[in-house]
Amino acid sequence: MDKNRRFRLVGSKGALRLVIEQRSSLSDIINYVKIFFESNKRFFEGTKVVFEIQPLCDLETSFIEQLKLKLAKFEEIESFKFEDLDLTDKGVKNVESIDDKICFDKMPTKYIYKSLRSGQKVDFKGNVIILGDVNPGSKISAGGSVIVLGSLKGVVQAGILDASSIVFALDFDPVQLQIGGFFELSTDDSKDLNDNVVAYYKDNKINIESWKGRKFLIGE
Amino acid sequence: MGKCIVVTSGKGGVGKTTTSANLGGGLASLGKSVLLADVDIGLRNLDIILGLEKRIVYDVMDVMEGRCKIQQAIVKDKRISSLYLLAASQIHDKSDLAELIDRFGEIIKGLKNQFDYVILDSPAGIEQGFMAASNFADEAIVVTTPEVTAVRDADRVIGLLEAKGIKDHYLVLNRYRYAMVKSGNMLDVEDVLHILGIQLLGIVPEDPEIITFANKGELIVTSDITNAGKAFQRISRRLMGEKVDFPSFEEEKGLLKKIKDFLRLG
Ligand SMILES: Nc1ncnc2c1ncn2[C@@H]1O[C@H](COP(=O)(O)OP(=O)(O)O)[C@@H](O)[C@H]1O
Ligand SMILES: [Mg+2]
Numbered sequence: 196m197d198k199n200r201r202f203r204l205v206g207s208k209g210a211l212r213l214v215i216e217q218r219s220s221l222s223d224i225i226n227y228v229k230i231f232f233e234s235n236k237r238f239f240e241g242t243k244v245v246f247e248i249q250p251l252c253d254l255e256t257s258f259i260e261q262l263k264l265k266l267a268k269f270e271e272i273e274s275f276k277f278e279d280l281d282l283t284d285k286g287v288k289n290v291e292s293i294d295d296k297i298c299f300d301k302m303p304t305k306y307i308y309k310s311l312r313s314g315q316k317v318d319f320k321g322n323v324i325i326l327g328d329v330n331p332g333s334k335i336s337a338g339g340s341v342i343v344l345g346s347l348k349g350v351v352q353a354g355i356l357d358a359s360s361i362v363f364a365l366d367f368d369p370v371q372l373q374i375g376g377f378f379e380l381s382t383d384d385s386k387d388l389n390d391n392v393v394a395y396y397k398d399n400k401i402n403i404e405s406w407k408g409r410k411f412l413i414g415e
Numbered sequence: 416m417g418k419c420i421v422v423t424s425g426k427g428g429v430g431k432t433t434t435s436a437n438l439g440g441g442l443a444s445l446g447k448s449v450l451l452a453d454v455d456i457g458l459r460n461l462d463i464i465l466g467l468e469k470r471i472v473y474d475v476m477d478v479m480e481g482r483c484k485i486q487q488a489i490v491k492d493k494r495i496s497s498l499y500l501l502a503a504s505q506i507h508d509k510s511d512l513a514e515l516i517d518r519f520g521e522i523i524k525g526l527k528n529q530f531d532y533v534i535l536d537s538p539a540g541i542e543q544g545f546m547a548a549s550n551f552a553d554e555a556i557v558v559t560t561p562e563v564t565a566v567r568d569a570d571r572v573i574g575l576l577e578a579k580g581i582k583d584h585y586l587v588l589n590r591y592r593y594a595m596v597k598s599g600n601m602l603d604v605e606d607v608l609h610i611l612g613i614q615l616l617g618i619v620p621e622d623p624e625i626i627t628f629a630n631k632g633e634l635i636v637t638s639d640i641t642n643a644g645k646a647f648q649r650i651s652r653r654l655m656g657e658k659v660d661f662p663s664f665e666e667e668k669g670l671l672k673k674i675k676d677f678l679r680l681g
Contacts (some may be wrong), residue, residue: 310612312574313567330610332567346609 466632
């Protein structure tokens with residue numbers, strides 16, 4: 196997802212937030228949301244989410260109302276939240292550093308006690324901890340953070356419902372990485388960073404850093 | 416009670432039939448009674464590799480559909496006395512096997528009472544027939560070549576085997592080319608094991624002699640002078656639980672060097 200887009204969906208504390216940075220056409224926005232739900236069909240199966248709308252530009256109330264009416268047709272959306280959003284934060288609270296507290300408690304955690312092999316998929320609306328490898332050709336879609344106590348060589352989509360999630364791997368070499376709606380394609384220049392790596396979203400991009408020397412506080 | 420071992424792969428053409436036949440021959444040469452069953456229906460060639468195609472009267476489908484008794488369909492190998500073959504049908508297409516799956520299970524059970532090893536030469540893992548073959552297996556051997564696509568597909572098949580509850584699975588790495596690995600143009604053993612994470616049963620080098628032997632209808636495992644033959648002998652012994660060292664990369668390099676030196680002198 197490019198940085199210059201006029202609107203985007205961001206996972207936000209268990210909800211999905213539509214951040215509209217610049218005025219756009221209704222159909223463009225609806226189409227974007229539609230593609231998002233379609234490409235994450237398995238993830239949203241059987242659940243509904245709170246949908247937040249956050250305009251960062253001037254939009255008439257009638258525009259918002261029309262948008263809501265159209266969005267209401269998506270069965271994945273449970274309810275809308277609009278009025279009492281904290282408009283000072285830009286959609287996602289930046290994780291200032293990984294030393295910041297990352298709250299695992301906000302979501303349930305699923306443990307997987309084996310490696311994911313090619314063709315296998317995990318969809319979970321919370322954090323996922325894998326005691327094994329994530330092999331090429333496998334995929335994880337998680338609402339929260341993904342911790343891989345092994346090699347990460349597959350595709351990871353983390354933080355679908357919370358962009359302040361992290362991805363950690365003992366051996367970090369994903370084919371593709373996404374956190375909270377932001378993509379990071381694996382690049383060769385990140386090759387020298389392999390062991391104990393953490394990825395998180397900050398300043399409109401995904402940061403990939405060595406874990407070394409960090410404190411990781413879970414919960415309270 | 417014998418063991419049923421399914422030999423499979425993700426990709427086709429990586430050496431399942433070659434491995435099944437030579438492993439069967441290797442185990443039989445070590446004194447075990449072995450039945451090789453060709454389950455790759457429609458693509459039969461185990462009988463050709465063994466040089467037995469002229470002796471086939473009945474096949475596995477004839478047994479399943481009641482046209483003959485199982486004993487009538489089992490053919491004895493010409494050279495190795497405790498090696499037997501149950502041929503696949505060439506006429507039926509693979510979908511037939513799925514319908515007769517329960518009957519197939521009974522046959523395997525009966526064969527396990529009769530032989531030390533029942534080896535199933537199965538179709539590649541994504542094809543129909545793989546499921547039938549692996550349903551009744553106690554252990555699995557996954558064959559792959561050191562190519563990225565073959566390894567990826569092997570990984571998928573191992574996932575399917577694990578889902579079926581087959582926990583004992585071993586890897587045979589076939590068509591390994593030491594020179595190419597050394598020059599960095601081929602995945603090495605470590606790379607492959609790092610991804611697949613299963614027990615390595617053996618490495619079979621690329622060896623043109625395999626094709627020569629197959630064309631003669633002879634098993635290369637009976638040859639003590641070919642690299643592939645020796646590799647299959649080691650694989651057979653390891654499967655029987657013997658601890659057999661893996662010849663190191665250095666040794667193979669040494670061998671190559673010797674050959675090169677020899678050529679230079681000559
Ligand atoms: N290690 C090897 N070196 C050279 N040729 C090989 C080797 N292994 C297999 N082959 C050849 O590759 C082809 C495919 O092998 P086969 O055992 O029939 O594969 P599959 O049963 O998986 O389709 C055959 O022609 C075989 O002789
Ligand atoms: Mg074959």
